[in-house]
Amino acid sequence: MFFAQVLTLFPEFFDSPLSCSIPKRAIADGAVSVDCIQIRDFATGKHQNVDDAPYGGGPGMLMKVEPVVAAIAEARKRQPNTHVVMLTPTGNKFTQAKALEYIEKDSVTLLCGRYEGFDERIVDYVDEELSLGDYVLSGGEPAAMCVLDAMIRLLPDVLGSPESAVLDSFTEDGMLDWPHYTRPEVFDGKAVPKVLLSGDHAKIQAWREEQARLRSLKRKASK
Ligand code: ADE
Numbered sequence: 705m706f707f708a709q710v711l712t713l714f715p716e717f718f719d720s721p722l723s724c725s726i727p728k729r730a731i732a733d734g735a736v737s738v739d740c741i742q743i744r745d746f747a748t749g750k751h752q753n754v755d756d757a758p759y760g761g762g763p764g765m766l767m768k769v770e771p772v773v774a775a776i777a778e779a780r781k782r783q784p785n786t787h788v789v790m791l792t793p794t795g796n797k798f799t800q801a802k803a804l805e806y807i808e809k810d811s812v813t814l815l816c817g818r819y820e821g822f823d824e825r826i827v828d829y830v831d832e833e834l835s836l837g838d839y840v841l842s843g844g845e846p847a848a849m850c851v852l853d854a855m856i857r858l859l860p861d862v863l864g865s866p867e868s869a870v871l872d873s874f875t876e877d878g879m880l881d882w883p884h885y886t887r888p889e890v891f892d893g894k895a896v897p898k899v900l901l902s903g904d905h906a907k908i909q910a911w912r913e914e915q916a917r918l919r920s921l922k923r924k925a926s927k
Contacts (some may be wrong), residue, residue, distance in 0.1 A: 706785050706859055707811035710848055711775045715740035717845040718852075725852060729864045738852060741783070743767075746774035755819050761824055761862075764820030772815070772822065772839040776829050779813040786811035788830045789851070791844030795833030795854065801873035802834070805856040807809060811878060814913045816844030880919045 710718060722731060722738055730736045747754050748770065755765035776788055787809050796802075806812045815830060827833065838845040856862060858869050873881035885896040899911045 705734055706736045706807060707722070708736055708852055708855070709779050709783060709811065709813040709833060710738065710740045710816065710852075711743055711772070711779060711813060712816040712845055712848070713741055713743050714816075714843070714845055715742055718849060719735055721853070722837050726862060727856050730856045730859060735859045736856050741776045741779055742773055744884075745770055745836045746778065758820070758877050762820075767817045767822045767826070769823040769825045772817075772826050772828050776813070776815065776826075783811040783813065785809070785833070786813045788815060789850075790814045790815045790817070790822065790826065790830040790834070790898040792817065792833050793835050793838070794841050795835040798834055798836050798851060798854075800854070800857040800872070803851070803877070804851070806851075806859055807855050807858050812851075812855070814844070814848040816848050818843040825860060878920070879916050882916040882919070 712718075718738065718740060721727060727736075727738075731738065744752055744754055747768075752769050754768055756768050758764070758766050779786055779788065784926060789806075789812060795850065815826075834847075834851070836850055841847055863869050873879070885900060889896050889901070897911070899907055902908065
């Protein structure tokens with residue numbers, strides 16, 4: 705079993721996506737467990753504050769170092785080999801290769817922040833800083849959910865067909881997947897490419913590989 709942990713102020717954020725479709729089945733089948741740890745439980749003081757104003761001034765509030773570091777310590781106590789990943793727009797870019805790398809570990813812990821970010825000293829207590837992309841989310845939770853989903857579907861026996869994960873976009877050489885079609889044969893005057901109806905598997909495979917190559921080139925050119 706793969707052990708995922710999430711450090712968050714909003715554990716309820718994960719209830720709905722983890723109770724649908726592939727993640728739901730993966731959890732029910734025991735391929736993965738996802739445990740949320742509430743960062744606020746590690747806050748001390750009367751108001752259990754988890755955020756504070758930045759030194760030097762500026763807008764917004766920052767996640768405080770003490771409760772976050774205490775929550776990370778709890779995550780490491782529960783899963784001593786866990787790889788702790790901080791979600792932040794300034795981190796390394798998340799990729800399919802990263803998802804494949806993470807599922808080789810015993811456990812991954814995803815640290816989600818709110819407000820304007822984290823006290824920089826927290827970085828010394830995590831193993832990696834990770835960004836979903838070059839945009840700013842209102843918190844790490846949506847990013848953590850994407851990372852969880854990308855990992856879960858790659859775990860052994862989670863997808864219906866073992867070929868599905870292998871044939872995904874990006875799995876081989878960063879190549880994009882080819883286009884797919886299902887019924888009807890014609891929609892709004894747009895017909896399914898003839899070759900797919902030919903029954904000639906070698907020809908179909910050659911067409912698919914060419915389409916994947918063209919798509920990948922086109923995407924690269926538009927970057
Ligand atoms: N938190 C806020 N924005 C984020 C992003 N783009 N990736 C990861 N974590 C984030």
